[in-house]
Amino acid sequence: MKAIVYGRYGPPDVLEVKEVEKPEPKENEVLVKVHAASMNYGNLVLLTGKPFLARFAFGLLKPKYAIPGGDIAGRVEAVGKGVKQFKPGDEVFGDLSGSGWGSFAEYVAAPEQAFAPKPSNLSFEEAASVPMAGVTALQSLRDKGEIKSGKKVLINGASGGVGTFAVQIAKSYGAEVTGVCSTRNVEIVQSIGADNAIDYTKEDFTTKPERYDLILGANGHHPISAYKRCLNPDGIFVHVGGSGAQLAQAMLLGPWISMAGSRKIGSFLQRANQKDLYYMKELIEEGKVKPVIDRRYTLEEVPEAFRYFSQGHSQGKVVITM
Template sequence: MKAIVSTKYGPPDVLEFKEVVKPIPSDNQVLVKVHASSVNYGNLVLLRGEPFLARFAFGLLKPKYAIPGGDIAGTVEAVGKDVVQFQPGDGVFGDLSGCGWGGFAEYVCVPEQALALKPSNLSFSEAAAVPMAGVTALQSLRDKGKIQPGQKVLINGASGGVGTFAVQIAKALGAEVTGVCSTRNIDILDSLGADHSIDYTKEKFADNNQTYDLILGVNGHQPISDYKRTLKPNGIFVHVGGSSAQMFQAMTLGPWISKTSSKKVGSFLQRANQNDLVFMKELLETGKVKPVIDRQYKLSEVPEAFRYFEKGHAQGKVVITM
């Protein structure tokens, strides 16, 4: 089969498009013919080995996982004898970040717990855009952010992969949503149902005297003091992504702020979860959430897809088709 292979850390140029051995499923695995995958921040960490601390999970001197790619959508080709949830012919989607990656390939073997049935109203390309970004948005809002109906929620970085899902999920959970993005992305937020939009090229969200019950920092470089000032009493800030300085402040100052005030500041790391994939499937099939796809690249064009993704201006998701 054809796959993208990574044997050393570095820029997208280190990725090789080559023939490798097609995998054979073990007793508890599902063999999936991959139709589409997508690019996420975790793929970038696995590619470059940065930040350095990530290498303790991904391989200290070289990548532990030769074939990158976390999100997949495809068709079940074969199942091991102990698999009970799926059968050949099923359309599935899933997140492989917790079970060895391998999504940038024509076939992959994964534990059945990493998969869910593909939403019936989505194409394979659309389904591949969902798992990591959609579940990240869901878990950060529901589990870390403790979102409640009627709350005012601010999403900074609302037009990217996680942000577009976060806007829709927050609305589906009954919140009043304000999205922060650039001028060219205002129309996207309107189409996703955001109640309010802030164009960060024209105004700073921290300067408009509005306060929020929950803030998601999906992108940006604002100091933690801006987020703290913009939170209501008992409000929660969840750092999902953004600049290294912002992440460092959330990790070091967040616990102190949380202990010394009524406001909570914390970081969040997504965990692959089958139940949350099923929850996303229900939101997608009822039309409450839809994936936003910016660009699609062929498997052989993965290095080019990474170069575009690294610029940080993708409107929604970057998808890889086989």
């Protein structure tokens, strides 16, 4: 089979399309013919080995996983004898970040818990855009952000992969949502349900008088003190993306700020979770969430897809088609 392979950290130029051995499913694994995959921030970490601390999980001197790619959508081709949830022919989508990565290939074998049935109203390309970004948005809003109906929520980076899902998921909970984005993305953010859209090229939300119950930092570079100022007395800030300085402040200063007052500041890292894939499937089939896809690339064009994605200006998701 064809796959994207690399043996050292570096720029997209280290990626190669090679013929590799087609995997065989183990007892609890399913073999999936990949129809589509998608880009996420974790793919950049796998490629570059940055930030350096990530190498303790992904390989200190060289990549631990030869084939990158986490999100996947495809059709089950074979199953191990211990598999109970799926059978050949089933259409599935999933997140391989907890089971060896490897979705930038024509086939992948992974534990059945990495997958869920593909939403019936999505194409393979649309379904492949959901798992990591969608579940990141869900877990950060629900588990870390304690979102509830009627809460005032601000999403900084509302037009990106995580942000577009976060806007829609927050609305599904009955929240009042404000999305922060650039001029060219205002229309997109409004079209997916945001009650308000702030163009950060024209105004700085951290200097405005509005206060929020929950702020999700999916992008941006503001200092933690600015986010704290925008929170209501019992408000919560959750960092899921943005500048390295912003992440460092959230991790180092967040616990102290949270202990010293009623406002909570913290960072969040998504965890692959089959139950949450099923939840996303329900939201999508109910029409409450729909993926936003920016660009599509072929497997051979994955290096170019990395170059575009690393610029940080994608509108929704970047998808890889097989």
